[in-house]
Amino acid sequence: MSAAPRRKQSDGQSGSAGPTASFIVVANRLPVDRVELPDGTTDWRTSPGGLVTALEPVMRAKHGAWVGWVGSPDETHDPFVEDGLQLVPVTLSAQEVRDYYEGFSNGTLWPLYHDVVAHPEFHREWWDAYVTVNQRFADRTAEVAEQNAVVWVQDYQLQLVPQMLRTQRPDLRIGFFLHIPFPPMELYQQLPWRNQIIEGLLGADLVGFQLPGGAQNFVRLVRQRLKYETQRDTVRLPDGRKVLARAYPISIDTEGFNKLAARPETAARAAEIRHHLGDPKTVFLGIDRLDYTKGIMQRIRAFGELVRDGLLDPEDCVFVQVATPSRERVDQYRLLRDDIDRLVGRLNGDIGRIGRPPITYLHSSYPREEMAALYLAADVMVVTPLRDGMNLVAKEYIACRQADDGALVLSEFAGAAKELRQAYMVNPYDINGLKDRMMEAMHDSDRAKSRRMRVMRRQVAEHNIDRWAQLFLDDLQATRP
Numbered sequence: 001m002s003a004a005p006r007r008k009q010s011d012g013q014s015g016s017a018g019p020t021a022s023f024i025v026v027a028n029r030l031p032v033d034r035v036e037l038p039d040g041t042t043d044w045r046t047s048p049g050g051l052v053t054a055l056e057p058v059m060r061a062k063h064g065a066w067v068g069w070v071g072s073p074d075e076t077h078d079p080f081v082e083d084g085l086q087l088v089p090v091t092l093s094a095q096e097v098r099d100y101y102e103g104f105s106n107g108t109l110w111p112l113y114h115d116v117v118a119h120p121e122f123h124r125e126w127w128d129a130y131v132t133v134n135q136r137f138a139d140r141t142a143e144v145a146e147q148n149a150v151v152w153v154q155d156y157q158l159q160l161v162p163q164m165l166r167t168q169r170p171d172l173r174i175g176f177f178l179h180i181p182f183p184p185m186e187l188y189q190q191l192p193w194r195n196q197i198i199e200g201l202l203g204a205d206l207v208g209f210q211l212p213g214g215a216q217n218f219v220r221l222v223r224q225r226l227k228y229e230t231q232r233d234t235v236r237l238p239d240g241r242k243v244l245a246r247a248y249p250i251s252i253d254t255e256g257f258n259k260l261a262a263r264p265e266t267a268a269r270a271a272e273i274r275h276h277l278g279d280p281k282t283v284f285l286g287i288d289r290l291d292y293t294k295g296i297m298q299r300i301r302a303f304g305e306l307v308r309d310g311l312l313d314p315e316d317c318v319f320v321q322v323a324t325p326s327r328e329r330v331d332q333y334r335l336l337r338d339d340i341d342r343l344v345g346r347l348n349g350d351i352g353r354i355g356r357p358p359i360t361y362l363h364s365s366y367p368r369e370e371m372a373a374l375y376l377a378a379d380v381m382v383v384t385p386l387r388d389g390m391n392l393v394a395k396e397y398i399a400c401r402q403a404d405d406g407a408l409v410l411s412e413f414a415g416a417a418k419e420l421r422q423a424y425m426v427n428p429y430d431i432n433g434l435k436d437r438m439m440e441a442m443h444d445s446d447r448a449k450s451r452r453m454r455v456m457r458r459q460v461a462e463h464n465i466d467r468w469a470q471l472f473l474d475d476l477q478a479t480r481p
Contacts, residue, residue: 016078019086022146026137027154028101029456030068030087044082051154053253054465058473059085062150067141073097090140092133094382099129105157113156113180114293114387115413116187118332127193131160134200138164145172153204155179155270155279160196163203164252166446175476176204178255179250180389180416181220182214185221186337194331195225202228202237205479208248208472210389210415215245240390244479248472251421252392254399254464255268260372261400277377278356281316281402282442285378287371287393290323292336295411295428297343300359302434307358311439314351319382323376324365337350337363375400378443382409383416394423398460404453407441409434419459422452454458 002271007255031052032044058064059418065086070077075096080087092100101127111118138161145151153161153176162174188194198221203206209215219230229236235243259267274283284303288294303319306312323340327333340361348357366374375381382395391414398408410416410423417425424444426437 013200018143019065019085019088020144020146021063021065022149023059023062024058024067024141024145024149024151024152025064026141026155026158026229027051028105028157030067030070030089031066031085032057032070032082032087034071045081046079046085046464053256054469055152056085057466058469063338065144067137067144088140088144096129097131098329099123099126100133100244101157104130106327106330107332107397108158109159110180110293112187112191113183115181115183116190116294117386118297118384120190122190122192134158134160135164137161138168141165145169147171148173149278151175152177152473152476158348160200161203166203173480174204175206175208175472175478176201176258177208177248177472178214178389179210179251181211181387182209182217184217185224188217188221189225194221198222198225202235202243205241205243206472206476207243207245209245210247210249211418212247215247218245232457242479244475246475248468249415249463250390250392250468251460251463251465252399254395254461257368257372257396257399258402258461260368261376261402266369266376269373273373273377277318277320278315280318282318282379283377284317284319284380284382284438284442285322285374285397286320286382286384287322288324288375289326290333290337290340291326292332293387295386296321296323296340298386298428298431298434299382299384300340300343300347300361302431302438303359304343304351305431306435307351312436314353314356317442318358318360320360320362320374320378322362322364322366323406325363335396371396372400376402378406380407380409380438382438383414384409384411384426384434385410385414386428388414389417392416394420396459398453398456401453401457404450404457405446407444407449408453408456409437409441420456422455 033046033047034042035045036042065088067088070089070090074093077089083149111149112120116430139159142165142428148171150173156178162176165174202345215233220233222228223230233244233246286299287325288296307314342360345357348359352358375397383391383394386433394408394416408423409426410420411428424437424441426434428434
C-alpha cells in the first residue's frame with residue numbers, strides 16, 4: 001500500500017502539472033477509502049464495489065486515471081498512486097458537499113429519478129453548486145486527458161460533465177453511464193433545469209442506462225424538449241454529431257462472490273450465524289443501503305403481520321435486516337432510520353419472546369466475506385425496492401448459492417427483475433401480495449426452488465461485470481472512426 005498522498009496549499013483544480021492518461025474514469029468518489037493505521041497515521045484502501053472491480057483491469061491495461069472526490073470536505077491532495085491505480089482528487093468545500101451532493105444530487109435528482117418515492121426539492125442555490133462542481137470535474141479531466149483519450153463519466157452527480165468536457169476537448173471520446181433509473185418524461189419535466197441536464201448528457205458519444213426503458217425515456221425527451229432528430233437509439237445533433245442511447249444492465253463479480261461463498265470458512269460462518277439466530281428452520285434476509293427507495297419498511301411490516309396472524313412461528317422463522325448507513329446528514333434519511341427503529345422495536349415487543357427477537361435489525365456495514373456468509377445462511381432473500389436502477393444484492397445472493405438452493409423474492413420495480421424472471425416477483429406496495437409471495441418462497445418444493453435458482457445462476461454467470469464493462473467500452477470505441 002502506498003504512502004498517504006501529500007497535501008498542497010493551492011486549490012488543486014487547474015493549472016498544475018500532473019499525470020495524463022488515455023483512459024479516464026470520472027466519478028463522484030475516488031475508488032479508495034481513508035483508513036487510520038495503528039500508529040495514528042492515515043492511508044488509503046481500495047474500496048469494495050462492483051464498479052472498481054470491473055474497471056480496475058481496464059485501467060491497469062490502459063494505464064488509466066480515476067478522477068473523483070476523496071470523500072471529505074475541504075481537503076486538497078496531489079494526484080497519487082494507490083495499489084497501482086492513478087488517482088486524481090477533486091476538492092469539494094463543506095458548503096459544496098451540502099448543496100451539490102446532499103442537496104441537488106440526493107435531495108433533487110435521487111427522488112425525482114426514483115419515481116418521486118420521496119418529494120424532490122428544487123433550490124436554485126443547489127443547482128448553482130451542481131453546475132460549479134460539475135465544471136470543476138470537467139476542468140480536472142480536461143487537464144488529465146491525453147489527445148483522443150477515452151473518458152467514461154459515471155452517474156447522476158455528474159450529468160453536466162460530458163458537455164462541459166466536450167466544449168474544452170472535442171477530441172475526446174466520451175461515454176456516460178447512469179447507474180440509477182431515468183424517469184419518464186411526465187416526471188422528469190418537474191425539474192426546472194431539465195433542458196440543461198439533457199444537453200449535458202448529449203455531450204457524450206454514448207449514454208448508457210440500466211434498462212431499455214431508461215434509454216427510450218431519454219430519447220423521447222430529447223425529441224420532444226429539444227426538437228432534435230432521433231431514430232431508435234440514435235440522436236442526431238444540429239452540428240451533425242451522433243449520440244447513442246443504449247441499455248447496459250450492470251452486474252457483479254460473479255466468479256469472485258461464488259469463490260468466496262465456496263470457502264469452508266464462509267460456510268462455517270454461515271452456520272454460526274444460523275446458530276446465533278437460534279437455529280431456525282427458515283431465515284429471511286434483507287440487505288440494503290438505508291434508503292427510502294429500498295422498501296425496507298414494507299418487508300418488515302409484512303413479516304410482522306405473518307407472525308401476528310399465526311402464519312409464521314417466531315420459534316421457526318426469523319428475519320435479518322442489514323441496513324448499511326447512508327447519507328445520514330440528509331433529513332429524509334435520518335427520519336427513515338428513526339421510523340425503522342420504531343417499527344422493529346414495536347414488532348419485536350409485540351411478537352417476540354425472551355431471548356428470541358423475530359427480527360434482527362443491523363444498522364451497520366459489513367465486508368464482502370460477512371455478506372457472503374449472510375447470503376449462504378439465508379433461505380429466502382427478500383429484495384423489495386419501490387424503485388431501483390438494478391439492485392446488485394439480488395445478483396450477489398444468487399452468485400453465492402452453491403447448491404442451487406434458496407429463494408429470491410424480488411420487486412418487479414427493480415431493474416434486476418428484467419433479467420431474473422424466475423424470482424418470486426412481487427409488487428412491494430401490495431403488503432398482502434408481499435406476504436403471499438414470502439410464504440410461497442418459503443413453502444415451495446426444493447425441486448421448484450432449484451429449477452428457478454439454476455436458471456438465475458446461469459444468467460448471472462453469463463452476464464457478469466466484466467461483460468458489462470466490455471460491451472459498453474466496445475460500443476463507445478465504435479461510435480466514431
